[in-house]
Amino acid sequence: MVLNGLIDFFIHPDRFKSDDELRKARLLVRGSLLTSLFSNSYLWLSFYFSFQMGIYMMLMNVVGFLLLPFLVKTKIPIIGIGNIYVLIGAIAVTTLAYYSGGTESALYPWIVSIPVLALLIVNRTSAVFWGAISFTTMVFIGFLAIKEYPFPEAYDKSLRSEWFTAIVPGLLLIILFIAMVFEFTQQKALQRVANQNAELLQQQAVISEQKEELKSLIEEKDYIIRILSHDLRGPLGNIKGLIRMMDMETDAERKDECKELILQTSLNAENLVNRVLEMDRSEQESDKVDFKKIDLLPLLDELINKMQGLASKKSIKINLLCYTDKTTVVVDKTYVNLIFENLLSNAIKFSQPQKNVTVTLNSKNDYIQISVADQGPGIHPEEEDHLFKKFSKLSTRPTAGESSTGLGLSLVKRYVETNNGTVRYDREASTKGATFVVELPLSN
Known part of the structure; x- marks a missing residue:
C-alpha cells in the first residue's frame, strides 16, 4: 500500500x-x-x-x-x-x-x-x-x-x-x-x-431481479384489477336480481327488505373496493385483515337471501343445513362474504335449472366445516389439480351461458388462507355435482 x-x-x-x-x-x-x-x-x-x-x-x-x-x-x-x-x-x-x-x-x-x-x-x-x-x-x-x-x-x-x-x-x-x-x-x-x-454481472443480476420484481408487481396489479372486475360482478348481479324482485313485489314490507338488501350489497361492494385498494397500497396479498368474532350462521343466511335473486332466475333453491351449535368464528367478515359469495355463485352458475344448492355446517375439533354442494356436472378428475389456480378454465361450462374468468376459486383459496383456514374439493361427496369444503377456526 x-x-x-x-x-x-x-x-x-x-x-x-x-x-x-x-x-x-x-x-x-x-x-x-x-x-x-x-x-x-x-x-x-x-x-x-x-x-x-x-x-x-x-x-x-x-x-x-x-x-x-x-x-x-x-x-x-x-x-x-x-x-x-x-x-x-x-x-x-x-x-x-x-x-x-x-x-x-x-x-x-x-x-x-x-x-x-x-x-x-x-x-x-x-x-x-x-x-x-x-x-x-x-x-x-x-x-x-x-x-x-x-x-x-x-x-x-x-x-x-x-x-x-x-x-x-x-x-x-x-x-x-x-x-x-x-x-x-x-x-x-x-x-x-x-x-x-464481476460488478457488471452483479448489476445485471440485480437488474434481472428488479425486472422480475417489476413483472411480479405488474402481474399483481393486473390480478387486483381482475379481482375487482370479478368480485364486483357478484354484488352487481345481486343488486339487479333484487331490483327485479322489487318490480315483481306488491308487498311494501317485502320491498323495504329488498331495498335494505340492495343497500347492504352496495356497502359490501364498496368495502371490497376499499379492501383491494388497501392490498394494492401495501403490495401484499393480505396485509390488513380485520379479525372479529362472527356468528357464521346468520351471515350465511343473509348471504343466501341475497343470492336467492340470482338463483331464482334458474329456479334453483339454496338450502342451509346446520348440524352444530358451534358457529362462532374469528375471521374477517368482508373476506368470508366473498368466499361464500364466490362458492354460491359458482354453484348456481354450473347447476341446471330446478336443482338444489346445499350449504351444510359441521364442527370438527377447533374448526367449523362449511360445505357448498351443487347438483351440476361436477369436476373431471384430471382437472382437479387446476381448480384453485389463477385464470384456469375447466372444461365444465356454465349452464345458462354465464361468463367465467377462471378467478373465482383462486380468490376463494386466497381469502380462506388469509383467514387461517383451508379449502378443498371433496371428491367423495361430489357424486352428484361439485362439493367444496371450507374450514375456518372456531372462536375459543
Whole structure:
C-alpha cells in the first residue's frame, strides 16, 4: 500500500480518469525507479572496473530515471515520457558498448534491450521505431569492427573475465525486472477488468431481479384489477336480481327488505373496493385483515337471501343445513362474504335449472366445516389439480351461458388462507355435482 501510494504520488490527477492511461503511467513510474536502482549497482561496478565512461553514463541513468517520474506528474503525454525513458537507456548502452570494445564488448548485446524496453514500457509503434534504430546501430558497429576500427577499451582489461561475468547476466536481469513489472501491471489491470466484469454481472443480476420484481408487481396489479372486475360482478348481479324482485313485489314490507338488501350489497361492494385498494397500497396479498368474532350462521343466511335473486332466475333453491351449535368464528367478515359469495355463485352458475344448492355446517375439533354442494356436472378428475389456480378454465361450462374468468376459486383459496383456514374439493361427496369444503377456526 505504501509503494502504491508512492507510485501514485508521481501521477497527474488527470491520468486517473482513464484506466489505460493510469496503467501506463504506473508502469512507467515503476520501470523508471527500478531501472535507476539497477543502474546504481552498475555505477559501483564501474568504479570497481575503473571504467570512467561507465561512471558517467550510470550516474546519468541513476539521476535521469529518478527524475523521469516527475514528468509523469505533468500533462506531458505518457508516450513521449516513455520514449524519453528508452532514449536515456539507449544513449547509455550504445555509448558504453562503443567505449568498451564495440562488438567485443560485454555491453554490445545490451543494445537488444532497447526495443524490448520500448515494447514493454511504451507501445508497439515505439518498439518498431527503436528496433530499427537498434538494428542500424548494431549493424554500424559490426561494420566498423569488420573494417578493424580500433574501438577503445576504457576499463581495467586485467579484469576482463570478471567484466563479462558481471555485465552480460545483467542484460537478463534488467529485461527480467522490467518484464516482471510489466506483467505485474498487466495482472493488476486484468484483475481490475475482472472485478469490473464481476460488478457488471452483479448489476445485471440485480437488474434481472428488479425486472422480475417489476413483472411480479405488474402481474399483481393486473390480478387486483381482475379481482375487482370479478368480485364486483357478484354484488352487481345481486343488486339487479333484487331490483327485479322489487318490480315483481306488491308487498311494501317485502320491498323495504329488498331495498335494505340492495343497500347492504352496495356497502359490501364498496368495502371490497376499499379492501383491494388497501392490498394494492401495501403490495401484499393480505396485509390488513380485520379479525372479529362472527356468528357464521346468520351471515350465511343473509348471504343466501341475497343470492336467492340470482338463483331464482334458474329456479334453483339454496338450502342451509346446520348440524352444530358451534358457529362462532374469528375471521374477517368482508373476506368470508366473498368466499361464500364466490362458492354460491359458482354453484348456481354450473347447476341446471330446478336443482338444489346445499350449504351444510359441521364442527370438527377447533374448526367449523362449511360445505357448498351443487347438483351440476361436477369436476373431471384430471382437472382437479387446476381448480384453485389463477385464470384456469375447466372444461365444465356454465349452464345458462354465464361468463367465467377462471378467478373465482383462486380468490376463494386466497381469502380462506388469509383467514387461517383451508379449502378443498371433496371428491367423495361430489357424486352428484361439485362439493367444496371450507374450514375456518372456531372462536375459543
